[in-house]
Amino acid sequence: xxxxxxxxxxxxxxxxxxxxxxxxxxxxxxxxxxxxxxxxxxxxxxxxxxxxxxxxxxxxxxxxxxxxxxxxxxxxxxxxxxxxxxxxxxxxxxxxxxxxxxxxxxxxxxxxxxxxxxxxxxxxxxxxxxxxxxxxxxxxxxxxxxxxxxxxxxxxxxxxxxxxxxxxxxxxxxxxxxxxxxxxxxxxxxxxxxxx
Numbered sequence: 001x002x003x004x005x006x007x008x009x010x011x012x013x014x015x016x017x018x019x020x021x022x023x024x025x026x027x028x029x030x031x032x033x034x035x036x037x038x039x040x041x042x043x044x045x046x047x048x049x050x051x052x053x054x055x056x057x058x059x060x061x062x063x064x065x066x067x068x069x070x071x072x073x074x075x076x077x078x079x080x081x082x083x084x085x086x087x088x089x090x091x092x093x094x095x096x097x098x099x100x101x102x103x104x105x106x107x108x109x110x111x112x113x114x115x116x117x118x119x120x121x122x123x124x125x126x127x128x129x130x131x132x133x134x135x136x137x138x139x140x141x142x143x144x145x146x147x148x149x150x151x152x153x154x155x156x157x158x159x160x161x162x163x164x165x166x167x168x169x170x171x172x173x174x175x176x177x178x179x180x181x182x183x184x185x186x187x188x189x190x191x192x193x194x195x196x
Contacts, residue, residue, distance in 0.1 A: 005180050010194065011130020011155040015057040015123055016042055017113055019135030021060045021097050021140050024083065024090035026136070031090050032080045037136065041096050043162035044134050047133050048097060050195040059104040059127040061113045061141075064091040071109040094168045111144035120152050130155035132191060133183070134162035141168040146183050156183035159191040 026041060028034040046138060049138065051058050066086035084091055086107070099105055106117045113119050123131070124139035131154050133146045142163050149156045155181045179185040 003180060006158075008155045008184050009186060011128070011157075013126075013128045014051075014130045014132050014157070014194070015059060016047055016051045016124055017119070017133050017135075017145060017149075018048070018058070018060045018093075018097065019129050019133060019145050020061055020137075021094050021111055021135050022084075022091050022095055024063070026094045031083055033083070035136070035164060037164040040134075040136065040162060040164040041094060043159060044097055046188065046192060047134060047159060047162055047195075050192050052100070054195045056195070057123075057128060058099075059113075059119060059122065060093050060097075060099050060104045061108050061117075061119075061135075061145075062091045062093060062105055063109065063141075064088075064107050065109065072093040074110055090106055106112050111141045112148040113141070113145040114148040114152065115144075120121065121148065123152075123154070128154070130157065132157045132159060132162075134159060136164055136170075138163045138165040139167065139174045140165075143174050143178060146178055150182045157191055157194075158183050158185045159188045161188040162191075 014025055024031040025034050028036050063084045064086040108117055131149050135142055146156050175185050
């Protein structure tokens with residue numbers, strides 16, 4: 001028997017949470033964690049422009065480590081994470097999506113943008129009741145952030161062209177699962193229309 005899954009009501013005010021669109025994830029010439037994803041970067045550029053025009057809040061995340069004690073088990077499982085050294089070029093947001101003054105870049109050590117950060121407090125202060133979660137990777141940090149957003153009682157939209165993964169099967173399977181149980185996965189065009 002199939003699960004009943006409803007569409008969420010539209011939020012009154014969204015924040016854009018751009019997950020790990022750092023060079024460590026967007027430039028395969030620099031990092032083993034990265035994928036070639038110019039279309040994901042372009043979709044995020046369009047969303048960023050629309051959010052800025054609307055005056056709604058924007059938050060970036062990056063993964064960076066400056067101590068061997070940070071996220072020890074995660075890094076044991078996925079040793080490629082060790083290239084994300086604090087202060088290195090790999091943890092900088094891709095210049096095609098450069099944050100403006102006043103747009104926070106939250107440094108995280110684990111998958112979710114909420115875990116070990118003050119993102120929820122900043123979202124509350126910004127008066128939002130929903131988030132659009134974008135970035136890399138769909139099966140990892142995007143999924144973890146989207147699920148945590150729901151668990152903080154936020155209405156979550158995932159613009160499908162604005163997320164990506166190194167593995168297309170994992171990308172599709174996770175979008176399917178997220179749509180069924182946690183969030184609304186929508187075409188970029190529909191998400192942009194909410195910001196018009």
